[in-house]
Each structure stands twice: as structure tokens, then as C-alpha cells.
Amino acid sequence: MSAPLLQVDDLRATLVTRDQTLPLLNGISLSLEPGEALGLVGESGSGKSLTTRAIMRMLDPNFRVSGDVTFDGKSVLGMNRSELRHYRGNDVGMIFQDPRAHVNPVHRIGDFLTEALVRNRGMDRDEVEKRAVALLDEVGVRNPEQRLTQYPHELSGGLLQRVLIASVLLAEPKLILADEPTTALDVTAQSDVMAILEEQRQARGLSLLFITHDLELAQACCDRLAVMYAGEIVEQGAHVYDSPTHPYTRELLGARPSIDVRAERLPVLHYSLDMHQALKAEAAL
Numbered sequence: 001m002s003a004p005l006l007q008v009d010d011l012r013a014t015l016v017t018r019d020q021t022l023p024l025l026n027g028i029s030l031s032l033e034p035g036e037a038l039g040l041v042g043e044s045g046s047g048k049s050l051t052t053r054a055i056m057r058m059l060d061p062n063f064r065v066s067g068d069v070t071f072d073g074k075s076v077l078g079m080n081r082s083e084l085r086h087y088r089g090n091d092v093g094m095i096f097q098d099p100r101a102h103v104n105p106v107h108r109i110g111d112f113l114t115e116a117l118v119r120n121r122g123m124d125r126d127e128v129e130k131r132a133v134a135l136l137d138e139v140g141v142r143n144p145e146q147r148l149t150q151y152p153h154e155l156s157g158g159l160l161q162r163v164l165i166a167s168v169l170l171a172e173p174k175l176i177l178a179d180e181p182t183t184a185l186d187v188t189a190q191s192d193v194m195a196i197l198e199e200q201r202q203a204r205g206l207s208l209l210f211i212t213h214d215l216e217l218a219q220a221c222c223d224r225l226a227v228m229y230a231g232e233i234v235e236q237g238a239h240v241y242d243s244p245t246h247p248y249t250r251e252l253l254g255a256r257p258s259i260d261v262r263a264e265r266l267p268v269l270h271y272s273l274d275m276h277q278a279l280k281a282e283a284a285l
Contacts, residue, residue, distance in 0.1 A: 003073065004031040005175060005207050006055070011067035013054050024050055026231045027067070032175070037201060037208040039218030041252075042228035043269075048211045051228070052177050055209075056092065057084060072174070089120055093168030095197075097180040099160040103152045110148030113167050128170070135166040139196050158189030162196065169200060176201070179211040194221055215241065215253060227252065230273055247271060247279065 013025040025047050032038050040048050053059050055069050057076055069076040071091060079087060096102050103112050113132040117123045129148065136144035139162045152160055161181060168176060178197065182190035198221050201208050212218050218225055219241040226236035227249045235246040244250045248271045255267035 002034055004070075005034045005036075005072060006030075006032040006209070007068075007070040008051075008055065009068045009070070011051070011054055011069060012065065013050060013059060014064045015060075016062055016064055024063075024231050025054060028054075028231075028233055030226055030233065030236065032207050032209060034174070034207055035201075035205045036224070037198075037210060037222040039210045039212060039222035039225045040228060041212055041215055041218050041225055043213060043252075046228040047231040048213075048228055049179055050231075052094075052179050052209065052211055055177065056088060056094065085120075089116065090171060091173055092175045092177060093171055093173040095161075095164055095168055095176060095178040095181045098184050099157065099164045100152060102164065103160065105152050107151075108148065109150050109152065109155070109163055112152075113148070113163070113170060117170060131170060132166065135169055136163065139166050139169075139200070140192065141166070156189075158185050158192060161185060161189070161193050165193070165196060165200070169204070173206070175207045175209065177209045177211070180213070182212075182217070190217075197221070229271075230276055234276075248276070 008028055008030045011025055011028040012023065015022040015024055028047075028051055030038065030040075040051065042048050050059075054063075054065060055076070057069075057079070059065060065077065067077075071087060074083070076084075076087060107115075110129060110132065113136075114125055114128040117128045118125050132148065133144045136147060141147055141159060141162050147155070147159075147163070155163065176197075181197070182193050185193060194217065197208070200206070208222070210218060210222055215225070224236060224238050225240040226233050227240060227244075227246065228234070229248050235244060235249045239245075240249060241253070244253055251269055251271050255269055
């Protein structure tokens with residue numbers, strides 16, 4: 001069996017302010033094999049996005065971080081500035097929830113796609129533009145040459161997310177971190193973006209850490225699931241969707257709305273932090 005591409009061991013992140021100390025990640029451990037897709041699932045505020053920022057070493061300086069994140073055999077927390085730049089720019093690509101928040105509105109799409117590779121890798125701009133056009137076509141962007149001359153505000157949210165995917169693929173990473181990449185899109189665009197991500201992952205042998213609150217979506221595109229609650233992973237594995245063992249996971253799955261039954265109200269989760277702490281104390285006995 002090959003060594004994991006990404007290994008996270010007992011990752012903890014505590015926010016230290018003048019008034020208080022808040023432990024927000026409490027011993028996250030997970031691994032991701034080359035070419036594997038792992039879905040990190042949980043409610044808003046459970047620590048999913050915080051985990052990805054810790055993996056990228058992008059947390060605010062006010063966070064105290066312990067544990068380890070290993071990528072391709074090298075400790076991310078121990079990387080120097082040059083190694084960290086290579087890790088973020090070459091090894092790992094990030095796809096965000098709102099693509100408009102991560103593009104410069106006054107730069108044309110062509111500049112957005114080519115600038116980093118020309119500046120950081122010394123690549124020829126014309127060659128990068130040719131690759132960009134080919135990749136835009138691969139991810140379903142029509143008239144890709146024309147799109148290079150447009151500004152972000154001229155593109156729909158779904159189209160701009162495809163551009164963001166193309167920009168990540170241009171860098172040829174080994175791992176993609178996709179943080180709620182479909183939340184800001186309509187249902188049709190969501191389906192298209194996920195199909196593109198899965199197609200490109202399979203074709204290129206990429207690993208994917210897919211962050212979402214949608215269990216159904218994660219199950220459809222991931223090999224394994226990891227469920228988060230209150231800064232902890234409560235359950236993970238290939239069994240999670242079909243045979244969950246943790247009470248929170250079972251309740252989360254049970255709260256899915258049904259298309260066959262019209263409900264007066266949406267289901268409410270009763271699992272609480274007090275129940276969580278009691279369950280942990282019982283397990284420690």
C-alpha cells in the first residue's frame with residue numbers, strides 16, 4: 001500500500017485573544033491516499049473550513065497550532081517560506097465557495113489564469129494562454145479564447161467557478177482542497193461543477209479533499225467520508241453513509257428531507273454539545 005499523500009495527526013488549533021482561549025480544532029486526524037477523494041462533512045461552524053486553512057497553514061497568527069500535517073512525506077508545519085510557497089502554489093490547489101471573492105474584478109480572465117505561472121514559474125505567457133484555452137474548453141467553457149478577454153463580472157457564478165477550476169488545474173497540483181465549491185450556485189450549475197471536478201480528478205489521478213455540509217453530494221463523489229462536530233471528527237470511513245455508527249452521524253442522515261413525504265417543518269437535530277461531551281466521557285471509561 002502506498003504512503004498517504006496527506007496525513008493529518010492530532011491537529012489542534014486554539015484561538016488566543018486578550019480575553020479568552022478558544023479550542024476550535026480538537027485532535028483532527030485523517031489521511032488521503034494518492035488519487036483518493038475524501039469528503040469532510042458537517043454543519044456550519046463544525047470546523048471544516050478551519051481544518052482546510054490549518055492544512056494550508058493559512059490560520060491567523062492568533063491561532064496556536066499543534067499536531068502535524070504531512071504532505072508527500074514532508075511536515076507542512078515545519079516548512080520554511082520557500083517550501084510553503086511551493087506547497088501552496090504547486091502541490092495543492094484550492095477551490096472556494098464564492099469564486100468572485102477570489103478573483104481580482106479589474107483583471108481580465110486571461111490575466112487571472114496566466115499571471116501566477118508567468119511570474120512564479122517563468123513560463124512563456126503565450127504558451128500558458130494556449131494551455132488555459134485548452135483547459136477552459138475541457139471544463140466546459142464555451143468560446144474560451146473570448147473568455148480570456150472578459151472581466152469576472154461578465155461571467156455567471158457557474159462559469160466563473162469553472163474558470164477557477166481551470167486555474168487550479170493549470171498549476172498541475174497533486175491535491176485539490178474544494179471548500180463548499182457549489183454552495184453559491186444553482187442546482188444545475190452545482191451538478192455541472194461536480195461532474196467536471198470528478199472527471200478531471202479521475203483523468204489526472206488527483207486527490208480531493210471535498211468540504212461540504214451536503215452528505216448526499218459527498219457520498220456521490222467521494223471514496224470515504226469523515227463527519228465533523230464541534231471541531232472533532234466523530235466518524236470516518238467508507239461505511240459512514242450506509243452504516244453509520246455514531247449517534248450524530250445517524251441523526252444527520254435521518255434529518256435529510258424526503259421528496260416522497262411533505263413535511264410541515266424541516267427536521268431539527270437534537271444532538272447537542274452536552275450529549276457529545278457525555279458520550280466522550282463514557283467512551284473514556
